[in-house]
Amino acid sequence: MYARYIPLTKAAPPSNQNRHADDPDRRSVHPDRRFAYQNTPVAEPPTPAALPQPTRIVFGDEDFPLPEPKKGRFDTDVELTGALEKKPSKRKRKQEEGAPNEEARIPDTEIPLDATAPTPIEEESRPQKDRSKPKKEKKKKQEVEEAEPESDKRVRTRHKAVFEKVERALQSKPNALSETEKGSELKPEPAQEVEEHGLEPLPQPQPVVFDASKLTYETLPPWLASPIRVANDSRRPFSELGISPESAKILASKGFADAFAVQTAVLPLLLPSADRQGDVVVAAPTGSGKTLSYVLPMVHDISKGAVTRLRALIVLPTRELVQQVQQACEACVAAFVIGGGKRVKIGTAVGNKPFKTEQSAIIGEEQRYDPDGWEKWNKKQRELVSLDDSDDGDDLMLGSEKTTPLPWHVIQYVSKVDILICTPGRLVEHVQKTRGFDLDYVRWLVVDEADKLLAQDFQQWLDMVMKGLSTEKRTARDFPGSNKTGPRKVILSATMTRDISLLNGLKLSRPRLVLLEGSKAGEQTLPTLLKESAIKVRESTLKPLYLLDLLNSDLLSALNQAPTKAEEDKMSIGESESGDSDSSSESSEASSSDSDPGSGSDSDSSSSDSASGAEAKRPRKAQTSTNARKFGTTVLIFTKSNEAALRLSRLLEILSPDLAPLIGTLTSSTKTSRRKHTLRLFSQGKLRILVASDLVSRGIDLLNLEHVINYDLPISETSYVHRVGRTARAGRAGHAWTLFEHSEGHRFWHDFVGEGKGATTNITRSGTVERVRLEGERDGKFSEERIKAYEQALQQLKKEAAERK
Numbered sequence: 001m002y003a004r005y006i007p008l009t010k011a012a013p014p015s016n017q018n019r020h021a022d023d024p025d026r027r028s029v030h031p032d033r034r035f036a037y038q039n040t041p042v043a044e045p046p047t048p049a050a051l052p053q054p055t056r057i058v059f060g061d062e063d064f065p066l067p068e069p070k071k072g073r074f075d076t077d078v079e080l081t082g083a084l085e086k087k088p089s090k091r092k093r094k095q096e097e098g099a100p101n102e103e104a105r106i107p108d109t110e111i112p113l114d115a116t117a118p119t120p121i122e123e124e125s126r127p128q129k130d131r132s133k134p135k136k137e138k139k140k141k142q143e144v145e146e147a148e149p150e151s152d153k154r155v156r157t158r159h160k161a162v163f164e165k166v167e168r169a170l171q172s173k174p175n176a177l178s179e180t181e182k183g184s185e186l187k188p189e190p191a192q193e194v195e196e197h198g199l200e201p202l203p204q205p206q207p208v209v210f211d212a213s214k215l216t217y218e219t220l221p222p223w224l225a226s227p228i229r230v231a232n233d234s235r236r237p238f239s240e241l242g243i244s245p246e247s248a249k250i251l252a253s254k255g256f257a258d259a260f261a262v263q264t265a266v267l268p269l270l271l272p273s274a275d276r277q278g279d280v281v282v283a284a285p286t287g288s289g290k291t292l293s294y295v296l297p298m299v300h301d302i303s304k305g306a307v308t309r310l311r312a313l314i315v316l317p318t319r320e321l322v323q324q325v326q327q328a329c330e331a332c333v334a335a336f337v338i339g340g341g342k343r344v345k346i347g348t349a350v351g352n353k354p355f356k357t358e359q360s361a362i363i364g365e366e367q368r369y370d371p372d373g374w375e376k377w378n379k380k381q382r383e384l385v386s387l388d389d390s391d392d393g394d395d396l397m398l399g400s401e402k403t404t405p406l407p408w409h410v411i412q413y414v415s416k417v418d419i420l421i422c423t424p425g426r427l428v429e430h431v432q433k434t435r436g437f438d439l440d441y442v443r444w445l446v447v448d449e450a451d452k453l454l455a456q457d458f459q460q461w462l463d464m465v466m467k468g469l470s471t472e473k474r475t476a477r478d479f480p481g482s483n484k485t486g487p488r489k490v491i492l493s494a495t496m497t498r499d500i501s502l503l504n505g506l507k508l509s510r511p512r513l514v515l516l517e518g519s520k521a522g523e524q525t526l527p528t529l530l531k532e533s534a535i536k537v538r539e540s541t542l543k544p545l546y547l548l549d550l551l552n553s554d555l556l557s558a559l560n561q562a563p564t565k566a567e568e569d570k571m572s573i574g575e576s577e578s579g580d581s582d583s584s585s586e587s588s589e590a591s592s593s594d595s596d597p598g599s600g601s602d603s604d605s606s607s608s609d610s611a612s613g614a615e616a617k618r619p620r621k622a623q624t625s626t627n628a629r630k631f632g633t634t635v636l637i638f639t640k641s642n643e644a645a646l647r648l649s650r651l652l653e654i655l656s657p658d659l660a661p662l663i664g665t666l667t668s669s670t671k672t673s674r675r676k677h678t679l680r681l682f683s684q685g686k687l688r689i690l691v692a693s694d695l696v697s698r699g700i701d702l703l704n705l706e707h708v709i710n711y712d713l714p715i716s717e718t719s720y721v722h723r724v725g726r727t728a729r730a731g732r733a734g735h736a737w738t739l740f741e742h743s744e745g746h747r748f749w750h751d752f753v754g755e756g757k758g759a760t761t762n763i764t765r766s767g768t769v770e771r772v773r774l775e776g777e778r779d780g781k782f783s784e785e786r787i788k789a790y791e792q793a794l795q796q797l798k799k800e801a802a803e804r805k
């Protein structure tokens with residue numbers, strides 16, 4: 001409903017002035033104009049004679065159709081418009097329900113003028129039924145007039161002529177009037193009019209601003225959602241990537257002629273440059289060369305310094321990996337010494353030596369001239385005299401008070417290494433117990449096999465490291481306030497987690513993700529040169545016979561050329577160390593788990609595993625025998641546990657004496673020295689078959705390995721990727737075999753291969769998985785003779801186990 005004011009011809013009684021000001025239904029508000037009368041200051045009512053009052057003329061809603069609501073403005077506008085329209089429609093509803101018209105009920109204040117009243121001609125043309133309407137209206141008018149107070153009647157009679165004149169004028173041009181009215185009502189009221197009436201706009205809500213950008217369900221941060229991609233086959237000479245020609249030459253002599261794809265992407269991000277990039281996360285397949293991609297820039301950077309301080313920490317889940325990365329570091333050190341750089345010192349902390357030995361290998365003592373410090377030290381010594389000096393904790397502390405400084409000197413602890421490669425458990429021990437061991441000067445933090453290390457927070461190692469890195473020492477960082485200084489973090493895995501909550505713990509700064517082309521973040525890509533096959537085991541109790549048939553079949557053929565001399569040098573795991581000579585110090589190392597990240601202390605648990613004890617007793621005379629020459633390839637067999645690996649290896653020896661000298665075992669319960677020895681014999685080709693638990697499933701680099709057999713199904717897709725990724729490394733061919741029992745078929749095809757109804761897998765492969773049937777098995781059965789031999793072998797195993805007890 002709309003209202004307007006017209007000059008008054010009669011004085012309204014004072015009681016009518018703002019009579020409806022409080023009645024929301026009586027307030028007249030145009031939805032677009034949005035002015036409210038209730039805000040109008042109410043003047044003191046003048047006397048009827050003194051001030052003539054405006055008369056309110058009321059029109060119906062249908063006279064002024066509302067403008068269409070604007071498109072694109074949804075909820076808020078609907079509410080607003082709804083709220084504004086509500087009042088007139090409420091009244092309208094009342095009228096429709098037959099409620100008496102309020103305007104008609106209160107004729108003393110507002111005289112309704114029917115602007116739409118028909119002209120006499122129109123009246124003539126109207127049907128008979130409609131003609132009775134004016135009579136009704138006349139009667140109604142009469143009733144209203146009768147109800148008028150006496151004073152109003154008097155006014156009406158006195159100004160009757162004027163009223164009639166106005167009425168006639170309006171009736172003669174009803175349409176023209178209504179059009180004008182419509183126009184004026186719909187236009188915003190001029191400012192002058194607003195001022196005249198004392199109307200002020202009501203505060204309105206801010207218009208809703210819609211975000212025009214496309215809706216997306218991407219919840220990843222931009223650096224994870226848009227990675228740096230590198231083509232699988234992109235190789236470039238190191239000299240083109242910022243490595244000096246002299247250093248590149250040394251690298252080539254060590255078997256690293258060109259940079260692999262992942263290295264071409266990562267080196268430019270990590271090599272020292274004016275525009276230092278942020279942290280780097282690398283998710284690239286197994287064997288793609290991730291190690292060199294961080295070792296090279298790190299050693300290059302540190303070789304430019306002069307003083308030895310702990311500049312880099314490389315954290316890895318197993319001792320074997322620590323040893324492997326140490327070798328890669330040594331190769332790079334040699335390359336940068338040639339270029340006139342400092343000889344970077346590498347240290348390891350894995351728990352294979354007594355803790356004190358490790359401490360003194362990492363931290364040294366120096367006498368520093370400091371008279372004040374010496375005075376303080378003297379004072380402290382005098383205070384300590386009366387105290388109990390048997391402090392066991394101090395015994396562990398390197399440079400305890402037993403070391404006496406020279407006069408006017410103090411003992412200062414200095415790092416003996418620039419790079420420390422360690423397992424997280426041992427790192428925590430050093431942070432807690434080694435005096436002078438701090439991370440103040442660390443400017444490289446590498447977490448390799450990151451998904452494993454982050455998922456299993458051994459002794460809260462990450463929190464401890466993060467705390468150590470946020471040093472307050474003023475001299476430790478070049479520009480402490482800048483995000484271009486501080487430690488660089490390099491996080492790597494073939495099965496990188498996309499779990500933001502895990503990555504958050506690393507507090508990455510301006511990170512970039514590097515992916516090989518064709519792989520997706522969160523997916524696990526297999527090496528392109530890997531072939532996969534699967535063999536169904538129809539009779540699970542005879543599974544060892546299936547394995548034996550596979551080993552003796554032509555299916556396991558040689559796939560690659562013999563490794564070159566340089567490749568052989570790279571493969572010689574453990575040879576940089578003193579081989580078995582250090583076995584005395586680690587004779588008792590054992591760990592019950594398949595990985596040993598938490599293996600901090602060199603605690604003794606000598607051969608808790610009985611099978612392991614048996615393995616230790618067996619003579620291991622490895623030689624390149626005729627058998628070895630006959631068995632022309634190399635195989636790594638994965639079992640589900642240490643116990644299973646030891647049992648299977650022994651069973652194979654009993655069942656196939658020809659193969660026995662070629663078989664080695666790798667479990668986490670095996671002494672480290674023996675593990676090293678086994679790996680060395682394998683890389684030399686003296687051992688051809690390794691039976692292992694998941695200890696070596698991650699990271700271990702056996703370049704001459706051609707076949708991987710999953711004797712027991714891996715526990716997860718990730719485990720499958722790491723196991724089969726021990727072969728087909730560094731551009732060489734490899735073949736992975738999986739034996740699955742009837743009950744495991746669904747899981748294998750569904751989860752690992754992605755075949756079957758509704759199957760999905762996170763594993764990306766370039767080929768398919770081939771189904772293979774073995775020759776020795778006829779219709780799911782083996783010959784009686786073979787089964788008998790197998791049963792005898794089992795008996796012998798039982799006997800041996802009983803003897804050990």
Ligand SMILES: Nc1ncnc2c1ncn2[C@@H]1O[C@H](COP(=O)(O)OP(=O)(O)OP(=O)(O)O)[C@@H](O)[C@H]1O
Nearest residue numbers: 256258259260286287288289290291494699701730
């Ligand atoms: N540029 C290169 N030229 C030749 N060989 C290389 C080069 N870079 C790395 N390699 C070799 O490739 C092999 C695999 O490298 P590396 O162990 O770094 O792989 P990775 O990506 O870390 O694998 P995983 O995820 O299994 O740990 C190693 O034997 C390594 O010496």
